[in-house]
Amino acid sequence: MISYPLAWNLVQTRTLLGHSGAISVLTVAGELLFSGGVDRTIRIWHWGSGELRHCLQGHSGPIRGLGVIRQQERELLVSGCCYGEIRFWDPTTGEGLGQLTTDLGSLQALAVSPDTSRLVLAGGAEPVLQVWDLQSCQLYLKLYGHVDRIHALSLSQGGVFLASVSDDETVWVWDLVAGESICRIPSIGPLNAVAFTSNGQQLAGGGVDYTLKRWDPFTGKLLAVHPEHNNWIRAVATDPTGRWLATGGDDYSIWLHQLPSCIAVRVYRDPAACISALTFSNDGRTLISGNRAGDIRLWSVNST
Numbered sequence: 001m002i003s004y005p006l007a008w009n010l011v012q013t014r015t016l017l018g019h020s021g022a023i024s025v026l027t028v029a030g031e032l033l034f035s036g037g038v039d040r041t042i043r044i045w046h047w048g049s050g051e052l053r054h055c056l057q058g059h060s061g062p063i064r065g066l067g068v069i070r071q072q073e074r075e076l077l078v079s080g081c082c083y084g085e086i087r088f089w090d091p092t093t094g095e096g097l098g099q100l101t102t103d104l105g106s107l108q109a110l111a112v113s114p115d116t117s118r119l120v121l122a123g124g125a126e127p128v129l130q131v132w133d134l135q136s137c138q139l140y141l142k143l144y145g146h147v148d149r150i151h152a153l154s155l156s157q158g159g160v161f162l163a164s165v166s167d168d169e170t171v172w173v174w175d176l177v178a179g180e181s182i183c184r185i186p187s188i189g190p191l192n193a194v195a196f197t198s199n200g201q202q203l204a205g206g207g208v209d210y211t212l213k214r215w216d217p218f219t220g221k222l223l224a225v226h227p228e229h230n231n232w233i234r235a236v237a238t239d240p241t242g243r244w245l246a247t248g249g250d251d252y253s254i255w256l257h258q259l260p261s262c263i264a265v266r267v268y269r270d271p272a273a274c275i276s277a278l279t280f281s282n283d284g285r286t287l288i289s290g291n292r293a294g295d296i297r298l299w300s301v302n303s304t
Helices: none
Strands: 012-016 023-029 032-037 042-046 051-056 063-071 074-081 086-089 096-100 107-112 118-123 128-133 138-144 150-155 161-166 170-175 180-186 191-196 203-207 212-215 222-226 233-238 244-249 253-258 263-269 275-280 286-291 296-300
Touching: 023 063, 023 275, 023 286, 032 063, 032 286, 042 074, 063 118, 074 107, 107 150, 118 150, 161 191, 161 203, 170 203, 203 233, 203 244, 244 275, 244 286, 253 275, 253 286
Parallel strands: 063 107, 150 191, 191 233, 233 275
Antiparallel strands: 012 296, 023 032, 032 042, 042 051, 063 074, 074 086, 086 096, 107 118, 118 128, 128 138, 150 161, 161 170, 170 180, 191 203, 203 212, 212 222, 233 244, 244 253, 253 263, 275 286, 286 296
16 A cells, blocks of 8 residues: 555535446536546536536447537537447537448547547557548548557647557557557556647556556657556546646546656545546646546646
C-alpha cells in the first residue's frame, strides 16, 4: 500500500447524476459537457450550471467514444458504441443526424482531430485503426501494428500525430499525414489510457502496472515513471492550456500533476467508485471525472 505524500484535498464543486452505469467517456466543447456510458446513452450538460440539456438514445451498446466536429458552419457531436455504430447529432437540439457506415464489427475508441477534418476509429475485435475524412465521410487510411485490442487514442494538438495503446503492451505513435508509424514503444503490462501534452512534446500513459509513464513520442525514450496509484489506471487527461495532467484509476483516486515536470501537486478521492473517465474544461480550471457508478464530478484546480 502506498503512503500518500499529499493530504486528500476534496475541492469538489458539483456532481452530475443521471447515468445508470459506468461513465466510459467525457469530452468538453466550450460550455457543454458530453458524457457517454455503458447505459448506451449520451448526455449533454451545461457543465457550469449542472443543467442536463439532452439525453441521446439510439446506440445499441455501451458508448466508446465522443467527439465534436464542425461541418457547414455548425458544430456536431459524433459518437461511437462498442458494436461499431457511428452516429452524428445536433448538440443544440439533440436531434440525430444520421450514421457513418463502417466495416468495423466492434469499436473501442474514437478521436477527432482538432481541425475536425479527421475521425480516427479503433476496432475492438480487430486491432486496426481507421482514419476517415470527415468532409467526404470516406475511409482513406488503415493502420496496422498492434496485435491485440486497442484501448485508447490521443491526437496531438495539431492533429498530425496519433498515439494508440493496447493490450499488446505497446504504444504506437503514427504520422497521419505520411500514413505510417514513427515509433513503437514497449511497456510493462497492457495500457488503458494515453494522452499527448498540449505542446506535443510528451506522451503519458497508464495501465495495469499502476504507474503513469511519460515518453518522448518521437524517440520512444522513457522520461519518467510515476507510482502514485495503487491499482489500475483507467484514465489519463491533459488540459488544453498545458498546465496539468491528471490520472484516475481503480483506487478511487485522481492525481493532478503539474507540467512540464509532472510533479504531483494534488490528489482527489471519489467517495463512491473507481474512476473511469477524465477530461478538463477548456480553460484548465476544472477537472471533470466519471466513475463506474455513473456519477460525474467537477473538481476545482484553480490553485495548488
